[in-house]
Amino acid sequence: MIPAGAPIDMTIKRLIPLLTEGDTIVDGGNSNYKDTLRRAALLKDKGINYIDVGTSGGIWGLTEGYSMMAGGESDAVEQLRPVLETLAPAPDLGWGRVGPSGSGHFVKMVHNGIEYGMMQAYAEGFAIMDKKDEFNLDLHRVAEIWRYGSVVRSWLLDLISEALAENPGLEGIAPFVEDSGEGRWTVTEAIDLNVAAPVITMSLLRRLLSREEEDYSDKLLAAMRNKFGGHKIKKEG
Amino acid sequence: MIPAGAPIDMTIKRLIPLLTEGDTIVDGGNSNYKDTLRRAALLKDKGINYIDVGTSGGIWGLTEGYSMMAGGESDAVEQLRPVLETLAPAPDLGWGRVGPSGSGHFVKMVHNGIEYGMMQAYAEGFAIMDKKDEFNLDLHRVAEIWRYGSVVRSWLLDLISEALAENPGLEGIAPFVEDSGEGRWTVTEAIDLNVAAPVITMSLLRRLLSREEEDYSDKLLAAMRNKFGGHKIKKEG
Amino acid sequence: MIPAGAPIDMTIKRLIPLLTEGDTIVDGGNSNYKDTLRRAALLKDKGINYIDVGTSGGIWGLTEGYSMMAGGESDAVEQLRPVLETLAPAPDLGWGRVGPSGSGHFVKMVHNGIEYGMMQAYAEGFAIMDKKDEFNLDLHRVAEIWRYGSVVRSWLLDLISEALAENPGLEGIAPFVEDSGEGRWTVTEAIDLNVAAPVITMSLLRRLLSREEEDYSDKLLAAMRNKFGGHKIKKEG
Amino acid sequence: MIPAGAPIDMTIKRLIPLLTEGDTIVDGGNSNYKDTLRRAALLKDKGINYIDVGTSGGIWGLTEGYSMMAGGESDAVEQLRPVLETLAPAPDLGWGRVGPSGSGHFVKMVHNGIEYGMMQAYAEGFAIMDKKDEFNLDLHRVAEIWRYGSVVRSWLLDLISEALAENPGLEGIAPFVEDSGEGRWTVTEAIDLNVAAPVITMSLLRRLLSREEEDYSDKLLAAMRNKFGGHKIKKEG
Numbered sequence A, B, C, D: 001m002i003p004a005g006a007p008i009d010m011t012i013k014r015l016i017p018l019l020t021e022g023d024t025i026v027d028g029g030n031s032n033y034k035d036t037l038r039r040a041a042l043l044k045d046k047g048i049n050y051i052d053v054g055t056s057g058g059i060w061g062l063t064e065g066y067s068m069m070a071g072g073e074s075d076a077v078e079q080l081r082p083v084l085e086t087l088a089p090a091p092d093l094g095w096g097r098v099g100p101s102g103s104g105h106f107v108k109m110v111h112n113g114i115e116y117g118m119m120q121a122y123a124e125g126f127a128i129m130d131k132k133d134e135f136n137l138d139l140h141r142v143a144e145i146w147r148y149g150s151v152v153r154s155w156l157l158d159l160i161s162e163a164l165a166e167n168p169g170l171e172g173i174a175p176f177v178e179d180s181g182e183g184r185w186t187v188t189e190a191i192d193l194n195v196a197a198p199v200i201t202m203s204l205l206r207r208l209l210s211r212e213e214e215d216y217s218d219k220l221l222a223a224m225r226n227k228f229g230g231h232k233i234k235k236e237g
Helices: A006-018 A033-045 A058-064 A074-079 A081-087 A103-131 A139-146 A155-166 A181-192 A198-210 A216-229 B006-018 B033-044 B058-064 B074-079 B081-087 B103-131 B139-146 B155-166 B181-192 B198-210 B216-229 C006-018 C033-045 C058-064 C074-079 C081-087 C103-131 C139-146 C155-166 C181-192 C198-210 C216-229 D006-018 D033-045 D058-064 D074-079 D081-087 D103-131 D139-146 D155-166 D181-192 D198-210 D216-229
Strands: A024-027 A049-056 A067-071 A095-099 B024-027 B049-056 B067-071 B095-099 C024-027 C049-056 C067-071 C095-099 D024-027 D049-056 D067-071 D095-099
Touching (some): A006 A024, A024 A033, A049 A074, A067 A081, A067 A103, A067 B139, A074 A081, A103 A198, A103 B103, A103 B198, A139 A155, A139 B095, A155 C216, A181 B103, A181 D181, A198 B103, A198 C216, A198 D181, A198 D198, A216 C058, A216 C155, B024 B033, B033 B049, B049 B058, B049 B074, B049 B103, B067 B081, B081 B095, B095 B103, B103 B139, B103 B155, B139 B155, B181 B198, B181 C181, B198 D198, B198 D216, B216 D103, B216 D155, B216 D198, C024 C033, C033 C103, C049 C058, C067 C081, C074 C081, C095 C103, C095 D139, C103 C139, C103 C198, C103 D103, C103 D198, C139 C155, C181 C198, C198 D198, D006 D024, D049 D074, D049 D103, D067 D103, D074 D081, D081 D095, D103 D155, D103 D181, D103 D198
Parallel strands (some): A067 A095, B067 B095, C024 C049, C067 C095, D024 D049, D067 D095
Antiparallel strands (some): A049 A067, B049 B067, C049 C067
16 A cells, blocks of 8 residues: 555656556555546556546455545446456445546545544534433443434444444543545635535534644633633633 | 424323323424423323433334434333334334433434534535536446445435435425424534534534525625725625 | 623612612623513513613723613613713714614624624634744734734734733633633524524634533544544543 | 736746846735745845735725735845835834745735634624514614724724615625635635634635525435435425
8 A cells, every 4th residue: 555645656657667558557545636637647648547546445445345436537447347346345336437537536535525524423413412411321322222223324323333332431532633635635625616515624623623732723812802801811731 | 293392282281181190101203302301390290201202214214113212211211112112123223211301302402413414514525526527427426336335324325325316416406405493402502511513513504594595694795895895796686 | 790690680679679660770781682681571560671781892991981782762771871971982982772672782792792703713813823833923013014904903903912912922821712601692593593603603612612621522533533444543641 | 906826927027137136026916925935936046026015905005004014035125115104004003024925925815814704703793683673773873883992893893884874784785705815725724734713714615605506515405304304395496
């Protein structure tokens, strides 16, 4: 597995002399679709196919099969059929060509944006229930109930249930959430397309905030409140 | 099926003289949990059990089984076991007692809040893909691919795929989204509990906005821009 | 000064026997306008005027004059003219009757909602500049420049400039922002009126978040990411 | 006045042969600061100073003076002093060097981001008051009261008051809000810097939404609700 970004370009550079016209390179990682467009154009000039296969499924893909969104020429994608059928959850399910070069990574990028939004929706809901002390809710039980028959049933909910079974109090887990590039790209792409995507955007911003220990904006707000209203400032430390 | 709100109170009033101590009333609708707390207390004084069963599953529940979150005394919930086992997706799945009176409706309320957030996340993602003309994406195909193996697979995604199969261009559907009370209650409850729930909240606000035809705030923004920057105002009509 | 809430009701109760028809009680605090409606109705039955005067200006009002929004019968407000003219920045500026009972507190509530949004807008902007290390910006200087001639000039900006002059690094200030009730009421009122107010709402949610030390939603997000992607969890402590 | 973007590059190209070492070009427009960095570097190689002067004040600057944030070498900015002193609201107010090349446009960009947030905060507040029919508020009067002594007094509020005096019902103004590039750049920059700026971001998204007539996400939400709950779809037209 080659990390997205510069290593891809280096690898392509090294592969070019080894390939001949009609050969195909597959990028199954989380590359930015704009890089993919650039790379596909470069390789097209040399008669080499460049297929982007946006791949979802995480560490479960190996056993459950991957969901794969392929971008590139139809013929070249068709050549990959045996590979894709093998990696997919079933030969005819969970994979397909979604469009020309770049579209596979584009669709995967949006997939991750949606993923951020869904995760945040669950996280907020469970946080509300966690704070409702008077009902003393067993959140693992709630997750289990919802897994069957409810409108919010999903694979992510299955994982939440599993996580809560193993660690009901989420002990020892820091409230610190990383983000990979794809959420950011989705947010920026939405703005570029003039599409308002408040939920995906807020999901990203919440992650940024989760990693901020000394938020400047909050300090300035506290200073302002002190200035106009004489509201006491909480001292640090 | 009795609609939530005043009709419930009237029905309870009519039922009281017909019931004797130890009898049970079940509210399986989308009542506000605060009403449920009030009603349960009233009936407890009369020795009548009041069980709130938050129920999810929509129009599919009849065939697929309902997801049911019960609130109330353990004994009284236990008495309902045969009913709940029958209505659930399986006798031992998709239902359970989540806590005391009110907790069933509380959990269902939060369920709907999460539902709003998930729906909005999908809606935004598909809107981004829809706007990306250069890839000319087949959104039904994308939904189908994601249904198997992807991180965002869910029952809601199954429904999206179905909707897009039947009406790929969403022809004739007005961009107008109703909301039932439960999303609002979730947002208010979160604030009351000092829980920041930006995604669930934004999902609600987007629905409000979808129904606004002559948004005052947008008009005032246009007027302001004209005032300070001489930016042209778009005339109405 | 009597704090808003129950103390007001107690004070009114004590005042009633001392007052005669045609007398006036003024509530110049930050009462919830719904309480004001209730109180005004109660007192109206006794022939006593209840005037709500939403008052802004903070600790500066004493020297600069207060901005006052009065609600109640025109005649009764008119009787207060000498008081209002004295407390206002100028006899004919910064005060007025805005409508019937309750409207003064309603308008003041919205004023505070706007205040939250403005403060957050400034706070975010200064936070962005603070993070831009490569320009090593002097934020007090920026605030000073903006105070004259810019579109964002305002009294709040004057205070920001002052705060940054006194404490350029905001040393010793915890990133912890209280909220009084009025922001919450504005958010809830907006939802009740079906008005989407995302900026005022987000300003409130950011304050809630500033006070959260062990955010459950962030922990659950970290747990989810670990579950599906094998992403490492940051350990607490 | 030369529009930002490519015309600037063309103009610079034309100016270069006419200039000699030590000469200065001033960009007083709303250029993206990254373009400015590039241009300043190009000109530095030729010994020409490139000063970016972020300028605020809109159409009022001519009479009230402009607020100007200059970026570039101190000496070169100092040479501009007579010009800046003349254009500013007062010789020693409303202008200054904020840092190296690019910083002037960067600070102006953030200024506009804040401006979006403030405008949206006001717009939402006035929209809430506009919807509160029972109080029948005179919004121009409210704006006038707030202009003196209130926490939300500002130049933008002065303009709002003026706009409402001229057109109290905002008649004939379409709820359609343009955005120039600077709001977008601020949002993207914030994300690049890992600063959560929800209010500035939401202000931008609301503008995008104001221009959307057939929102895809809303249609899909309506379709989903129909699918799972049998909720009626509103027909278009």
